[in-house]
Amino acid sequence: MHNTDKEEYWDTEITAKHNLFDFQLKDIWQYRDLLMLFVRRDFVSFYKQTILGPIWFFIQPLFTTIIYTFVFGNLAAIPTDGLPQPLFYLAGITAWNYFADCLTKTSTVFTVNAGLFGKVYFPRLIVPLSIVLSNLIRFGVQMLLFFIIMGAYWVQGASFHPNAWLLLFPVLLLLMAILGLGMGMIISAMTTKYRDLSFLITFGIQLMMYLTTVIYPLSVVKSKYPKYEWLLEYNPMTSIIEAFRYGFLGRGTFTALSLGITAATTILILLIGIIVFNKVEKTFVDTV
Amino acid sequence: MAKAIKVENLSKVYQLGEIGTGTLSRDLERYWARMMGKEDPFLKIGEVNEQSTKSKTDIVWSLKDINFDVEQGDAVGIIGSNGAGKSTLLKILSRVTSPTTGSVKIKGRIASLLEVGTGFHPELSGRENVYLNGAILGMRKAEIKRKFDEILDFAGVERYVDTPVKRYSSGMYVRLAFAVAAHLESEILIVDEVLAVGDAEFQKKCLGKMSEVSKGEGRTVLFVSHNMDAVMRLCSHAILLKNGYLTGFDNTSNIVDLYLRSDFGTTARKDWPENELPGNDVVKLLAVKANDISGNVKDAFDITEDVYITVKYTILSAGYKLNPALNFFNANGINLFDSHQSGHTVSNGQTAPGQYEWVINVPGNLFAEGTIIIGVAIVTHDPFLIHVHIPETIAFTMIDKGENNPTRGDYRGSMPGVLRPLLKWESRNL
Numbered sequence: 001m002h003n004t005d006k007e008e009y010w011d012t013e014i015t016a017k018h019n020l021f022d023f024q025l026k027d028i029w030q031y032r033d034l035l036m037l038f039v040r041r042d043f044v045s046f047y048k049q050t051i052l053g054p055i056w057f058f059i060q061p062l063f064t065t066i067i068y069t070f071v072f073g074n075l076a077a078i079p080t081d082g083l084p085q086p087l088f089y090l091a092g093i094t095a096w097n098y099f100a101d102c103l104t105k106t107s108t109v110f111t112v113n114a115g116l117f118g119k120v121y122f123p124r125l126i127v128p129l130s131i132v133l134s135n136l137i138r139f140g141v142q143m144l145l146f147f148i149i150m151g152a153y154w155v156q157g158a159s160f161h162p163n164a165w166l167l168l169f170p171v172l173l174l175l176m177a178i179l180g181l182g183m184g185m186i187i188s189a190m191t192t193k194y195r196d197l198s199f200l201i202t203f204g205i206q207l208m209m210y211l212t213t214v215i216y217p218l219s220v221v222k223s224k225y226p227k228y229e230w231l232l233e234y235n236p237m238t239s240i241i242e243a244f245r246y247g248f249l250g251r252g253t254f255t256a257l258s259l260g261i262t263a264a265t266t267i268l269i270l271l272i273g274i275i276v277f278n279k280v281e282k283t284f285v286d287t288v
Numbered sequence: 289m290a291k292a293i294k295v296e297n298l299s300k301v302y303q304l305g306e307i308g309t310g311t312l313s314r315d316l317e318r319y320w321a322r323m324m325g326k327e328d329p330f331l332k333i334g335e336v337n338e339q340s341t342k343s344k345t346d347i348v349w350s351l352k353d354i355n356f357d358v359e360q361g362d363a364v365g366i367i368g369s370n371g372a373g374k375s376t377l378l379k380i381l382s383r384v385t386s387p388t389t390g391s392v393k394i395k396g397r398i399a400s401l402l403e404v405g406t407g408f409h410p411e412l413s414g415r416e417n418v419y420l421n422g423a424i425l426g427m428r429k430a431e432i433k434r435k436f437d438e439i440l441d442f443a444g445v446e447r448y449v450d451t452p453v454k455r456y457s458s459g460m461y462v463r464l465a466f467a468v469a470a471h472l473e474s475e476i477l478i479v480d481e482v483l484a485v486g487d488a489e490f491q492k493k494c495l496g497k498m499s500e501v502s503k504g505e506g507r508t509v510l511f512v513s514h515n516m517d518a519v520m521r522l523c524s525h526a527i528l529l530k531n532g533y534l535t536g537f538d539n540t541s542n543i544v545d546l547y548l549r550s551d552f553g554t555t556a557r558k559d560w561p562e563n564e565l566p567g568n569d570v571v572k573l574l575a576v577k578a579n580d581i582s583g584n585v586k587d588a589f590d591i592t593e594d595v596y597i598t599v600k601y602t603i604l605s606a607g608y609k610l611n612p613a614l615n616f617f618n619a620n621g622i623n624l625f626d627s628h629q630s631g632h633t634v635s636n637g638q639t640a641p642g643q644y645e646w647v648i649n650v651p652g653n654l655f656a657e658g659t660i661i662i663g664v665a666i667v668t669h670d671p672f673l674i675h676v677h678i679p680e681t682i683a684f685t686m687i688d689k690g691e692n693n694p695t696r697g698d699y700r701g702s703m704p705g706v707l708r709p710l711l712k713w714e715s716r717n718l
Contacts, residue, residue, distance in 0.1 A: 010294070010393040016386055034423035041420055045411045048452075119406045120424055121383035282386040285379070286302060 023274055027123040034122060038130035043137055057141040061097060065090045072215045081217040081251035084158045087149060088245070092214035094146050095244050098139040099176045099237060100205050105131045106184025107201050110192045110284050117285060124281040125274070128185055132177045139173075150248070161250030168247055168259075172240050179236055179266045185273035189280040212237040217245075218253040236262040291395065292476055292508040293358040293381070298390035300351040300376050300532075350376040352532045354390070360475075363502035363509040365523035365540055367516070367547055369555070369587050369685070372529040374512045375480065378402060381510065382478050396475025396508075399425050403480070405465030410454035414445055414464055417453050421468045435471045442497070443467035463490055470497045476508045477501060491702055498522055516544050516687040517657070521700065544689060547588055555683040557585045567601070567676040570608050571666050574600040574643065576681045578662070588685040591657060591708065592692040595684070597648040599664055603641045608668045610639070610675070612646050615663035617680075618656070622706050628667070653695055653710035656703070657688040 028035075047053035065086050072078050073085035080088035106128045110117070113127055153160070191197045212235055213221075221229055232238045239258040246252030351373045358364050366374050379385045381392060382400030407424040408417050418439055422432040432439075440446050443463040445456070453461055479498065499522050502509040513519050519526060519540060526543035528536040536546050557577040565572040577598050579585045589595050599612050613628035629646065665677040688694055688708075695708045 010395055012383075012392075012394040012398065014380060014383060014386065014392040014394070016389055031423070031426070033427075033429040037420045037423045037429075041409055041412060041416070044416070045409055048411045116407050116424070118379075118384060119403045120400060122424060122426065285385045 021275070023278070024123050024125065028125055028129070031122050031126055035126050035130050035133070038126065039134045039137075042130065042134040054141060057138050058145050061090060061093050061142050061145060064093050068093070068215055078216045079220055081219055081245075083160055083245075083249050083251050084153050087153055087158070087160065087249060088217075089215065090146050090149055091245050091248060092212075092241055094139070094142045095172075095176065095241050096209060096212065096214045096237070097142065098135060098173075099180045099240075100209070101135045101138065102132050102177060102180025103184045103187075104201060104205060105135070106181055107187040107191065108198065109184070109188045110280070111188075111198070114285075117281075125277065128181055128188075128277070131184075132181050136177070146248075160248075162248055163246075163250055165243065165247035168243055171263075172244050172247075175236070175240055175263060175266050178270045179240075182266065182269035182271075182273035185277040186269070189273075189276040189284075192280055192284045208235070208237070211235050213241050217251070218242050222253065233258065236265050290360045291357045292360040292362070293395070293510075294393040295354055295356050295381075296391050296393075298351055298354040298377075298380065298392060299349060299388050300373075300380060300385075301388040302348050302350045302376075349532050351380075351387070351529075354529075354534045356527060356534065356537050358508060358510070360395070360508055361502070361506040362525060363499075363511065363523045365519035365526035365543075366510060366512045366529065367514075367519060367526055367543065368529035371531075373532040374529055375402075376532075377529065378478055378480050378510070378512055394476065397426065397473075398476040398478065399469070399472040399474035400478035401425075401469045401480065402478070404462050404469070408453055408461070408465060411452055413452055414449045414456070418464065418468055421465065422472075425469060425472055426474065427472060431473060439464075439467045439471050442470065442493075459490070466490075466494055470494070470501070474507070476510070478510045480512045495522060514659075514685065515657070516547075516689055517700075520544060520689060541689075544687070547687075556587045558678075558682050565602075566678055567666070570605055571601055571603050571610055571675045573664065573666070573676055573678065574602055576600070576662070576664050576678075578682055578684045586684065588687050590652075590692065591655065591686050591688040592652040592694050594652050595650045595655075597650065597662065597682075598645060599648070600643065600645045601666060602643045603639070606639050606641055608639060608673070608675075609670075611667055611669055613665045613667055614648060615665070615679070616655075617661040617663065618706055619659040619661070624655075624660075624706055628665075654707060655686045656705055656708040657686050659683055659685050 047056075050056060052059070068089040069085045073080065073089070109124075109127050109131070117124065150160075187197055187201060209215075211231055213232065218229075218232060218238060221232055239254045239262045242252040242254040243259055244252070246254065354373075354377065366377060368374050376385075378400065379402070380387050381394075382398065382402060384400075384402070405421065407421055409420065412420065415436075418436065419429065419432050423429065440449060443460070443466070445460050445464050448456065448460065453464070456464070477498075495518060498509060498511070501507050502522070509522070511519065511523055523540050525537065526540040527534060528543050528547055536543050538546075556579075557575070559575045560566060560573065565574065567573055575598075577585050578589075579596050579598060580589065581594055581596065583596075597614060599614075601612070603610065611629045613626065615626050616624040618624055627648065661680050661683045663677070663679040664681045666675045667673060667677075668675065688696060688703075690696060690698075690700065695710045696703055
């Protein structure tokens with residue numbers, strides 16, 4: 001047999017070198033079944049241990065809405081763009097929850113899965129992707145709740161106006177997923193070495209929520225505190241939630257430009273996230 | 289034959305000590321050096337991975353310049369004492385971690401089994417876990433579906449297929465997990481010591497399946513084990529690692545011999561520095577070692593071979609009758625037996641100050657295979673006084689190659705029991 005190295009073909013080459021922009025998309029496609037099985041596992045294991053099962057998906061946003069209505073709507077009397085308060089809050093909470101869940105869960109990917117990652121190889125990106133997908137199920141259920149409440153207000157004749165901007169919904173959803181994924185991956189990559197970040201994340205998300213228009217509309221900030229408006233404008237989640245509210249309820253402050261900037265920022269964060277994640281993925285087993 | 293795996297100049301550096309603290313500044317320093325185009329300042333010192341000696345740096349080469357090729361369809365064993373770099377090599381080959389330098393080239397799909405049941409979820413049923421575990425190991429769903437019945441049959445858990453695996457006995461769990469891995473359709477299979485689990489019957493089944501995989505189906509197998517018997521039966525070639533270096537790659541029986549002959553010096557000898565000698569003001573231990581008949585300190589002995597334990601100590605003050613004593617333990621911490629200088633020998637009761645050496649002969653065909661850990665003590669019997677006692681002083685491995693008329697004779701299966709003495713069997717016609 002003639003076997004010189006030059007003419008030999010190798011399927012896999014393991015080296016220390018690493019191309020930053022090699023996203024292993026082919027590998028991920030190979031493992032697409034695993035992606036779906038992870039989603040299934042997350043979902044099944046979630047309700048298998050509970051009595052109420054998927055009903056929990058309803059309870060959390062429902063109670064949060066009630067409390068927000070009481071505290072921010074009635075006690076603090078923060079205006080809600082003229083929308084029924086529960087509807088206003090629920091729209092914000094539903095969208096925010098999806099983003100926040102994607103972010104928190106993704107940010108612990110390495111630490112939570114250290115045992116698994118230390119024993120077997122598969123494209124690590126599968127895990128964050130599965131998180132985004134399984135949260136989508138939860139988000140779907142919570143949207144259902146949102147529609148039910150919307151329907152209830154519709155019957156009572158409340159004033160809100162769903163409009164053509166609704167068509168942006170899939171794009172907004174994608175942006176939220178990408179943003180949560182990207183930020184989560186950056187944090188997860190850094191927590192493998194610097195654990196402090198995991199303490200930061202829980203209350204960081206809380207703080208970020210108050211810098212997003214979840215419990216107040218952007219219009220109020222614009223008229224009352226124009227000096228601090230930039231703080232919110234730089235936050236990509238603001239224009240996503242404003243556009244989300246505008247599409248479903250007809251109230252919200254955003255422009256095509258602000259959405260465009262959000263989209264660009266989000267994609268940039270995702271790219272950075274994937275690069276950092278892939279870099280850490282190669283050796284994190286040694287440091288975790 | 290075509291090559292399946294080609295390993296070139298493979299090295300892996302590990303950082304010892306705490307990684308969490310002070311690394312940010314070190315990372316910045318490294319980063320800066322790299323930015324300026326200089327060599328990484330922390331990789332300069334090539335330190336041998338000698339675990340018994342304390343190193344000055346906290347950088348250690350777990351693998352250093354490893355080169356070898358594996359032919360397609362070959363079964364290769366990887367042996368070496370603890371810390372030789374076996375697991376690191378497997379981790380790199382299975383892409384769990386990446387090398388510091390060098391490369392590995394692989395032809396075909398590779399499946400690694402570093403642990404049985406990776407990714408099993410306790411809440412999910414056996415069926416769901418088979419799919420999940422299979423997918424984690426790289427199988428497509430359709431592939432698992434096709435093999436599903438075969439997997440269940442191999443594991444023998446048909447009845448419990450829809451029960452959550454948290455209700456499984458540990459044996460069932462392991463069987464199911466191994467069954468999934470054994471039915472992978474990869475060209476290369478990497479296996480780490482998983483045979484250490486499960487009952488003897490199942491271990492035999494696993495070994496059988498693995499030799500079927502390599503010999504029958506022509507797939508490439510890499511197998512790490514401390515069980516020389518399994519390595520000898522399964523692998524045509526073997527690699528010997530020592531302190532991160534590849535010290536031999538040849539056919540299995542030559543490599544096992546090399547392993548047995550060599551002084552690995554890691555655990556079979558214990559010397560104390562002058563100012564840290566254990567003991568009291570009566571007596572202090574100097575050194576303990578395990579050697580063969582020619583005085584070579586060895587990390588591994590053949591099961592039929594005599595082992596000589598040498599104990600050196602120094603008596604500082606006169607007046608005590610001193611008896612050295614040994615405790616023998618196996619890897620599970622079972623105290624196999626104790627032995628002390630019992631007065632049958634001539635030099636009983638040395639008392640004068642000075643250095644003394646005892647050599648204790650443990651006959652061949654007494655220990656079972658596996659790790660033997662020895663504790664050393666020096667005591668006075670009347671009144672009872674313990675002058676010094678080191679519970680885990682040295683350790684070595686007994687290996688049963690099935691040669692030189694061992695207790696097992698021509699039996700090739702697993703032999704239970706904590707000792708394996710050669711008894712006298714006599715028969716007569718009735």
